Amino acid sequence: MKRLTISFFLTMMGLVSLIGLSANSAQAAELPYLMIMGEDNDRDAIPRDSRVFRRVLNELADAMNADGFDVYDETAVSLDDYAQGRSRRSDAELIDIARSVKRPPIDVVVLFEVYASAERLDYTTKVRTRLSGRLLDVHSGRRLGNFEVSSPRNFRAPVNCNRECILETVGNNARLLARDVADVLVQKLGDEVDYGYDDRDDYDDRDGYDKGSTKDMARRRGNDGCRGRVQDVFLNFQNFTEQEMLDMEDVILAKFSCYVDHRPAASHGRTHEYVYKTRLHTGKMKRNLIRALEYLGMSGRVKYQGKEFTVSKVNKRRSRYYQDGAKW
Structure with missing residues (x-):
């Protein structure tokens, strides 16, 4: 009886894994x-x-x-x-x-x-x-x-x-x-x-970062099963330093699925604008931006209208009081 229960459990886990793989391998296209x-x-x-x-x-x-x-x-x-x-x-x-x-x-x-x-x-x-x-x-x-x-x-x-x-x-x-x-x-x-991207013939070294450019790896990793038209999405980042924008770009290239291309449009102090090409559904794009903030440990808000997303980072007050040690 115990063996039967274990076999049944393993079978169900296998089915759940197959369902998850099939869901990830086919991104739903966003109809215009x-x-x-x-x-x-x-x-x-x-x-x-x-x-x-x-x-x-x-x-x-x-x-x-x-x-x-x-x-x-x-x-x-x-x-x-x-x-x-x-x-x-x-x-x-x-x-x-x-x-x-x-x-x-x-x-x-x-x-x-x-x-x-x-x-x-x-x-x-x-x-x-x-x-x-x-x-x-x-x-x-x-x-x-x-x-x-x-x-x-x-x-x-x-x-x-x-x-x-x-x-x-x-x-x-x-x-x-x-x-x-x-x-x-x-x-x-x-x-x-x-239209979709079929990367079955592309080499994808998921454990190595020395094979091709970052953008090439992002395209290979993020386009598994992506279908749909390429959309121009406008991303506006507010209150981000240059280093924080580099970290955000790395997360977008490494984590966002259905990536096609992106280019900077403007940068003024801590405000940065990008043109982002993707086949990703608009609803999932918003979720991904929220998760990117959480992944980087940042507090912020994401709002969008049409195809324009605004990511506003909430800055915390910097403490300039230092405790060098306990004093009497």
């Missing part, structure tokens, strides 16, 4: 929150209050939502703080709105434009439609891709097609183009989100 916005600042583009514009927007949103991406409606998430129904908006206004939305925080915006023209001939009406735009990371400003699709030459309308007829023809054509654009967007975003 998307918002689709129309660029209609160009007077030749179709305005956002047009039925053609709405058909394109709905087609893009439906296709990306069906592929597993979280797409949020601009009106719904900006209803309380922004004027609605505006058209002919500039790029600066669109990006500012996307960055300002915090519930939920928008990561990537799909900016698109629709152009259309009609040429009346004696025997038919030629309708041309073009759809163009780009993917933009609203936090870093990094372009994730561009797209442009034009209608084929065989789009035709009746010779006596009036304005209502033209709008319906352009809407039908634009909707078909939106499907093609959605396929391209899904592929581009899918490559960003599903």
Whole structure:
């Protein structure tokens, strides 16, 4: 009976270890929150209050939502703080709105434009439609891709097609183009989100520190099973001396998983700013920073908004009174 109990205990411990290893070997990818916005600042583009514009927007949103991406409606998430129904908006206004939305925080915006023209001939009406735009990371400003699709030459309308007829023809054509654009967007975003690092062929000397640079070792150690798009995270450290920042960098390189790269952006006295590239989930990034403070024996606070983290170290009063020995 005693042997049976011991065997059962060892078996359960083995299962727990396997579960822990499998959980550590696959980091969950952070899916970006998307918002689709129309660029209609160009007077030749179709305005956002047009039925053609709405058909394109709905087609893009439906296709990306069906592929597993979280797409949020601009009106719904900006209803309380922004004027609605505006058209002919500039790029600066669109990006500012996307960055300002915090519930939920928008990561990537799909900016698109629709152009259309009609040429009346004696025997038919030629309708041309073009759809163009780009993917933009609203936090870093990094372009994730561009797209442009034009209608084929065989789009035709009746010779006596009036304005209502033209709008319906352009809407039908634009909707078909939106499907093609959605396929391209899904592929581009899918490559960003599903991309991962496979280090099975990399040499990883976990006990030796003389094999390659610190950054190379951090990449090899921290990317086991990491999947997801590379995100630019901005780290601000306050009340840190130069030596304390060196210690913090060593902890980040040695302990943080899904590391890609980092570089200093600015340093002023005891304030240091870094651009940190990672595939790590935002929630785990905050936990890691808190644990880094605990690991270094520092008191501090971590707060973040969007992709910007601020780590404030709480300095303790230094004692300048020394006791050289007991005196009468």
